[in-house]
Amino acid sequence: MVVPHHATGARLARHRLADELADVVPPALLADLVAVLAELVGNAVRHADPLPGGVVRVAWRLRPTPDGPCVQLRVTDGGAPSGPRMRAASPDAVDGRGLHIVSGLASRWGVERDGLGQSVWAEFDPAGTPRPDLVPAG
Numbered sequence: 587m588v589v590p591h592h593a594t595g596a597r598l599a600r601h602r603l604a605d606e607l608a609d610v611v612p613p614a615l616l617a618d619l620v621a622v623l624a625e626l627v628g629n630a631v632r633h634a635d636p637l638p639g640g641v642v643r644v645a646w647r648l649r650p651t652p653d654g655p656c657v658q659l660r661v662t663d664g665g666a667p668s669g670p671r672m673r674a675a676s677p678d679a680v681d682g683r684g685l686h687i688v689s690g691l692a693s694r695w696g697v698e699r700d701g702l703g704q705s706v707w708a709e710f711d712p713a714g715t716p717r718p719d720l721v722p723a724g
Contacts, residue, residue, distance in 0.1 A: 587644050589627065591663070596627040599644045603659075610648065611655055615710060618691040619630030619646070619657060620664040622708050625684040629706070637703060650711030652710030665703040 587602055589595030600620050623644070630642045637643060643662040648655045650710055688695050692708035699705075 588639075589644055591631055591640050591642050592629060593628075595642055595644075596624045597626050597633060598695040600624050602645060603644075604649075607646070607657075611657065615655075615657070619659065619710065622688050622691050623659050623661070624685050626659065626706050626708065627683050630661050630663040634704065637662065637664050651712055656712055656717050657710045658707055659709075659716045660705050660707040661703040663703050665699065669699070669704065 588597065588606050589598045600623055603623055604616060604620055607619065611619070622645075627642060627644060643660075645660045645662075647660075648657045649658075650656075685695075691710075693711040695706065695708040697704055697706050
């Protein structure tokens with residue numbers, strides 16, 4: 587789906603994801619997916635340029651496995667001078683925790699760049715266990 591490169595884009599993406607996957611994935615996984623998607627779209631809006639047309643592209647893919655669905659979220663934007671990175675946030679900081687949330691909820695996440703921009707993706711294994719050894723260090 588395509589959403590505006592605006593704060594409303596995260597809301598639209600969250601609602602669509604929740605509507606489409608409500609009957610497909612367990613409620614706890616859906617809550618994690620919605621939280622991570624909101625962070626990724628929010629980061630794209632705050633820190634990256636839009637794609638042509640002033641938009642951000644949002645996608646998700648389910649892959650059935652014997653243990654349950656494996657889900658990948660992907661948010662593509664126009665890129666930024668510096669790529670996404672985890673940073674330390676002081677206890678009273680109002681931001682800076684988004685990728686920590688992504689890292690804590692997803693099994694793994696990463697960034698891919700091409701000539702048009704960048705995609706940040708997060709993948710959720712059926713067991714739901716984050717794999718710190720597969721998460722980018724920053």
